[in-house]
Amino acid sequence: MTFQNTQHFALELDAADPLRQFRERFHIPAGANGQPAIYCCGNSLGLLPKSARAAVEQEFQSWEEHAVEGHFHGTSPWMHYHETLTDASARLVGAKPVEVVVMNNLTTNLHLLLISFYRPNGRRYKVLMEGGAFPSDQYALESQVKLHGYAPDDAIVELVPRSGEHTLRTEDIEVRIQELGDELALVLLGGVNYYTGQAFDMEAITRAGHAVGAVVGFDLAHAAGNLVLNLHDWDVDFACWCSYKYLNSGPGGTSGVFVHERFANRPDLPRLAGWWGHDPADRFKMKKGFRPMAGAAGWQLSNAQIFPMAIHRAALALVDEAGGMPALRRKSEQLTGYLEFVLRNAGLPADVLEIITPGNPAERGCQLSLLVHREGRALFDYLAEQGIVADWREPNVIRLAPVPLYNSFADVWHIGQAFAEWAKRLTR
Template identity: 65%
Template sequence: MNYQHLEYQNTLDFARDLDRQDALHHFRDQFYIPSVNNKDSIYLCGNSLGLQPKTARIAAEQEFWDWQNLGVEGHFHGTNPWVHYHEYLQEKEARVVGAQPDEVVVMNNLTTNLHLMLVSFYRPTPFRYKIITEAGAFPSDQYALETQVRYHGLDTDEAIIELAPRPGEHTLHTEDILAAIREHADELALIMMGGINYYTGQVFDMAAITRAGHEAGAQVGFDLAHAAGNILLNLHDWDVDFAVWCTYKYLNSGPGGVGGTFVHARHAHASGIPRFGGWWGHNKEERFQMRKGFKPMPGAAGWQLSNASIFPMAIHKASLDIFDAATMPALRAKSEKLTGYLEYLINHLGATQEILEIITPADPAWRGCQLSLLVHQNGRQVFEKLTQAGVILDWREPNVIRVAPTPLYNTFEDVFCFAEILRQSLAVKD
């Protein structure tokens, strides 16, 4: 489908016509759509939990069969021998985040991986110890940074610099981020931000932030929980030091699914870098010799601690197959137009900014598929009306509804129907 110079129209026929032209439309059939009131819901909550691929159960069942029939021999003689499982995911995971295969590893979960990365990349000295992050980062990131700073015996108020939007605004300006990096350059040890802010949906300029951070002599890492599988990433080319992400949001790999980690090749092949070691990150050629002396595997795999969690990884493997078939560039192209159509429809509801305000950037380059709606009047009641009407969304205190039309399984008709229900819920007259 050619989305260039698309002129949107506020009609159901137009939305259905877009769906008929959509080359990715058939991927919706590869997912289970939750039912509400005995019909398919309008599921716009992939930024919180992605839907279940129909192949996920089959993938996990294969590992159940191998466990049942082979027992421990499944490690070496299963359909997908478990001892190599993380290797099956590397190439496809790397394509999702713009990395070399040996720069990524699927393991643990997001916050565990973040702590492991901070052990390696937050190495404060008496003169260089400060961390820059965005104000209002997801709580897990805040808590990880707080506790790492305290672990090093430092004062969090002194060490952590939180960048807030300008007064009266909701999102950060890139020039303000870069100015803060320059201001604190002599004391800066680390920049650790979300690739996308979970609350506003703002995409940060990771390439520019990384360049500025390195010029200041700091390490730079990102939490990509809301970016992986959502926007185009080029972690290797951007020269990012490390990144972590979950797989249960846009990557559709199940509640509490396994996490992903990126370590740039500059570090991933530097055996002397400080880290917490584990058996599964040890040189695999010597792993079963059970000897002292940790020798990390080359690449990000050297940060592994324990053997793979096979069942979550099997589900993730099934999801990655879908992403590889769809391709991130095609998904991103559809996402920009799907979210653009949502924005167009909301802007044509007739609601003033005193009633409803989109706080996500209007420029498609600086947002993913999420629009955050600031509801100034009776926000919770509006959210409950939407829920009762069969729309599954995400509410964030004090008054934000996050709406995320994901290109793998959401349609233009979904977006049109949501806007009509939102109009009714706001009690806005035509």
Template identity: 55%
Template sequence: MNTAFQPTISFAAAQDMSDGLASFKSKFHFPQHEGKDAIYFCGNSLGLQARSVEAAIRQELEDWRNLAVEGYFRAKNPWLFYHTHFSETMAGMMGCSPEEVTVMNTLTVNLHLILQSFYRPTKERYRIVMEAGAFPSDQYALETLVRLHGLDPDDALVEIHPREGEKLLRTEDILDTIARQGNSLAMTLMGGINYYTGQFYDIPAITAAAHQQGAYAGWDLAHVAGNIPVQLHDWNTDFAVWCSYKYLNGGPGAAGGLFVHERHGNDPAFPRLGGWWGNDEKTRFRMEKGFVPKPGAAGWQISTAQVFNMAALKASLELFKDAGIENLRAKSLRLTAYLEFLLGQTSLPCEIITPGDPQQRGAQLSLFFPKDGTAIHARMMESGIICDYREPGVIRLAPAPLYCSYADVLRFHDVLKSFS
């Protein structure tokens, strides 16, 4: 128990008063409950709308209305280079150069595209290691990928399960599974954070283990982007994909992100599926045959930037730039620890299945209820606390530091106590 925390209104208020990021809460719209802002712990599913989004979209509408096709060059944010507006801030979050990251398409589309580049199975080397219980979209992507190559998923996909009686994966078991594949391993693909348990995996250790076997290491960072700062370049990650509608607050269906390490991205011969928007700008308008990829991750772009889709993400990332991802992580660690402390004060029959080590989790605690989980979740929602429920038996709580407060966490605790 953290004796520095107190389950009192005065303590929570004092923490919020001293929080240098507290003002960002006012920069978002909240769902309403009985005439007041609801408590929103669902940013790991869909982030809130920044108040600046409306003006951002209006700007693009005005430029379209007033400039039409000239907006590609003369808009306030020229559409021809719209993806570059994200590069600097996103690179800071993901720990890479601006050239190694881009924004395009959506998460699973990007995953399918990048897998065409990195998964090139041979008779000997064809297996993919992944965590059991990965988000279904990743499971479907890999299942259909290996089938397209005429392979049996039961043989080609190696799933790592927790030990009997446990809900988390042990790093040593992950590394051992990778080592045992030897020359049959083509790739590892794991979620940086497991959506169900909230476990943050050891990305550098797992990446290094894959490389030791001569395989590529890829990551789905949907629950990492905007949540935990990472160092994808220095960790030698081959590629990563993520969505922007969770912690990044890009809105439903927001454009996804893509990282490709420079050793691959700066190799124009590296195989990929090409499109006009991924062709080098210097030759793009010659309208000639012969795909010449742009250097870096942008060389995997396919189609014109989705300007209206991306406008909300651009507005949100401006807030991230002001707040600073390291500052957000520092607040997240303390805010999630306060939530953990308060959960220890309740008598409800539930178990926190997210790792207790703060370095192995982000802004999420998953509560496993052996029974009555759906009923308890429904009562939370009726009380103005928005979180989500995942089968079997887990309520996920994500106090995103950009717009959640200590008072929010305490209010949740008070409501939860009333269920006892």
């Protein structure tokens, strides 16, 4: 498609958008100018679905009417509540139902998975991750390698871009995996790097890791609800994700876990066990001796977080109603492409504004990271004054994420106009 930098063109795209009605299904906060905000911060916290309140209220009602018996009575008995999220979660990440479970929070789940899948032995003890990964991943891995008696500076190998580049090349990741060879125990990357917005080729990375005998896992915090994922077909060993960014399930929302079905019936795998992961056939016999449930559910520790899960259930229903990730991804590529177009036509020279997210749609989600070489914080504050909610990352990056469920092409055009006005101010 040939884009045009006009409001009329943007409105035409919105009129033709098959997902346009979903914008009305979210609460959009007011911007600093009193108008509805142009909210491009879904990569930090998604908006509130209007259906969420009713979903939580239903569980309040069950609690009020049934108290403890709400585990067995009511519209969605709590005993099996997490199971109501299984099918939608499997569709979301391209998995079989036995391979997914919703539980806990993201970093808790990452630790649980690392206990099972980071198993250093002799020469094979190193972990490969991207340099500048989100701090939670860095801290989790530091603590995990220490638990096994290794020094993080030795055991953790970080991938860095080539000189003068901002993102990693797939071929360089593959070469580094081959170089580490039988020293490599684990590859752990973010599906999408939070800072640059780069989407990694998870299938190729998994294949390369397995070729040298390593386990491969992904933190999908910025990929779930953003990319079309096929974890089972890609042969990924494990993954986890949060639900409060692109999945719009509320601050601190519950998390999802994927464990490939090859591990579904592996009670011998080391793990931190909990009551809710025990075989349900005799869970209430209260006996010693942990016997894990089959599949990802066997990693559960405690019973379901009903209220966060109720919000998540409502949010996942919107994804399915919109046609699932393929439909969202189609709009996302067009919306992000239009954002790139209007930014490149805003009149800011490259020595002021540099887009560090890959230009290839296959290598990014719906985020563009802007490296602002001069007066970056002032630009960020100016955007806020115009009612544009973006995200600032030190030292000088502005992240913009036009989310297909609730952002419009008109939103993107207005962002371009704000950048164009800023360009005029810089030249005065």
